[in-house]
Amino acid sequence: xxxxxxxxxxxxxxxxxxxxxxxxxxxxxxxxxxxxxxxxxxxxxxxxxxxxxxxxxxxxxxxxxxxxxxxxxxxxxxxxxxxxxxxxxxxxxxxxxxxxxxxxxxxxxxxxxxxxxxxxxxxxxxxxxxxxxxxxxxxxxxxxxxxx
Numbered sequence: 632x633x634x635x636x637x638x639x640x641x642x643x644x645x646x647x648x649x650x651x652x653x654x655x656x657x658x659x660x661x662x663x664x665x666x667x668x669x670x671x672x673x674x675x676x677x678x679x680x681x682x683x684x685x686x687x688x689x690x691x692x693x694x695x696x697x698x699x700x701x702x703x704x705x706x707x708x709x710x711x712x713x714x715x716x717x718x719x720x721x722x723x724x725x726x727x728x729x730x731x732x733x734x735x736x737x738x739x740x741x742x743x744x745x746x747x748x749x750x751x752x753x754x755x756x757x758x759x760x761x762x763x764x765x766x767x768x769x770x771x772x773x774x775x776x777x778x779x
Contacts (some may be wrong), residue, residue: 655775662759669755673748680713681750683737683745688722691736693726704779720744 647653664678675683685700686692692700698708712735715721720741726732737745760768 633767651778666752666755669751670748673744673751675744675748678711679715680745680748682708683715683720683741683748686735687742687745691724691734694723694733694735697735715741759774 642665663677666680670680681701682697685697691740693707698705702707703711712721712723716723718740719738721735722738723733723735726734763771
């Protein structure tokens, strides 16, 4: 004799169909794969593109500032920077005024790669924006920002 599960299957279907977190995660994974594929010829991922773009500032940001923009903890950021550092695309260094503070910047090579990646990112975004219909992309961004 089989026991009934403690949570009915109808609850599973309800969560599947209504859970905002699940839907956002699925959409994020789908978008990530699309951008990863588009950026593959440059041998970077969408996450690396976003990280490098967050460093594209007049003054090198602190690790804390970058982690805040990307909504990640410093340990995750440090791990994400390592492959970019090995490729010579970014460099981390101690702040001149406070040696305890670590800053990060794009190298010249990293800036050049970012310049090549930007048109790919724009073209990919144009296709996605068109697929969401008139005003759809703007509404989606606004809705997602309201959750933050």
